[in-house]
Amino acid sequence: MATMKDIAKLAGVSTSTVSHVINKTRFVSEDISARVNAAAKELNYAPSALARSLKMNRTKTIGMLVTTSTNPFFGEVVKGVERSCYHQGYSLILCNTEGDTERMRASIDTLLQKRVDGLMLMCTTMEGEPLTEFERYPDIPVVVMDWGPTVNSSDKILDNSYQGGYMATKHLIDLGHTEVGCITGPLHQHQAQNRFSAFKQALADHKIPLNDQWVIESNFECEGGFSAMTQLIEAKTMPSALFICNDMMAMGAINAATEHGIGVPNDLSIVGYDDIRIAQFMSPALTTIHQPKYRLGKAAVEALLAKLQGLNNTPQVIQLEPTLMARKSTKAKR
Known part of the structure; x- marks a missing residue:
């Protein structure tokens, strides 16, 4: 590997001049700079990142x-x-x-x-x-x-997970849904807590009762959404709409609903959260909360x-x- 001494020898200048040209630490004439740069290119010189980091801390x-x-x-x-x-x-x-x-x-x-x-x-x-x-x-x-x-x-x-959770729930309410459930993430995590708290507040603000049977805590993964939806389907009654607290769980939930002959959105409206890239390519394309x-x-x-x-x-x-x-x-x- 070429060094500054090699460049100096080829260019016919001192090692300190080569250092000033490469590191731009002092003015050097255009003629000498051109010779140094040409020599560095000919020798395939690459500055040492380690040496530079030690010098600059x-x-x-x-x-x-x-x-x-x-x-x-x-x-x-x-x-x-x-x-x-x-x-x-x-x-x-x-x-x-x-x-x-x-x-x-x-x-x-x-x-x-x-x-x-x-x-x-x-x-x-x-x-x-x-x-x-x-x-x-x-x-x-x-x-x-x-x-x-x-x-x-x-x-x-x-x-702002609270704002996003409220926005998701209000969208369902604005569409006329009064039987609304929620599949939450792990409630020991603050993002899951915020989204679920916003869900409850949106219901309360619109005088819609919370049905505890339609609230299931899950794990933010597809399998968790599938399991939670299966649990809902096996209960006596189903909501007409669900806020599912991330898109991965929403994907699993939609898959479970389809397996049981429940159509989305004709039988059940679903809002997810995150707006991962594949959300728009799902069938149906997922209504969701976009995180930037x-x-x-x-x-x-x-x-x-x-x-x-x-x-x-x-x-x-x-x-x-x-x-x-x-x-x-x-x-x-x-």
Whole structure:
């Protein structure tokens, strides 16, 4: 591998001149700069990222921890993070926690030892749980995204799940449905709590009674939606509409309904949550609450870089607002 000394020898200049040209640390005449750059190109010289990071005390690398899940929501957020890192000249190191707390803690230690400039956390299995690892690295900025552990010094990027849940339920009510049920996510997670609380509030605001038999807690996965819908179907009565608290469960629920001869939306209107990309290609196309997943990732990167640049030293909460995507899985009550 070529070095600056090799370039200096070929260009007929000093090693310090080569350094100034490549690192743009001092003015060098156009003629000499051209000779140095031509020599560097001829020798296929590549600057050492390690040497540069040691000199600048920056690695231009960001670490991200995310819970492995079948839910495409997480992949779509990661896409926003990776693209934003690329545009800002940063590399991304992605670690999957596999839902294992110890693996997550080990990954954090590994990333910090590799001297990443900052960390983003999106780990459902650690939601709300405090992390003490960062006490040893007080200068490393941290951003917690939507689902994540508690890091007191971190910025938090959140979806307004309460507003989204209310919006979903009100859409069904506006269509004339008064028999409305809900398949929730795990209610120990704050996003599931917020969506379910909004569901109950929307019913109360419109003087519609809550039927506990039509409320089933599930797990945010397709299998959970399928199981919850089967449980509803086996009960004595069925609602005319359901708010299902994420699109993955909605997919499983629609599959179960179809197997039992229940048509969506003719027999049962369904609203999901997340607006994952495949939601619009389902049959029927899923009415759902759109989370700005790309903007969620972009906002996390921007918040992290702002901390690195000293533009914001106070922990902040950035909340992104959801929107309703009305498609074919809901219809007016006859």
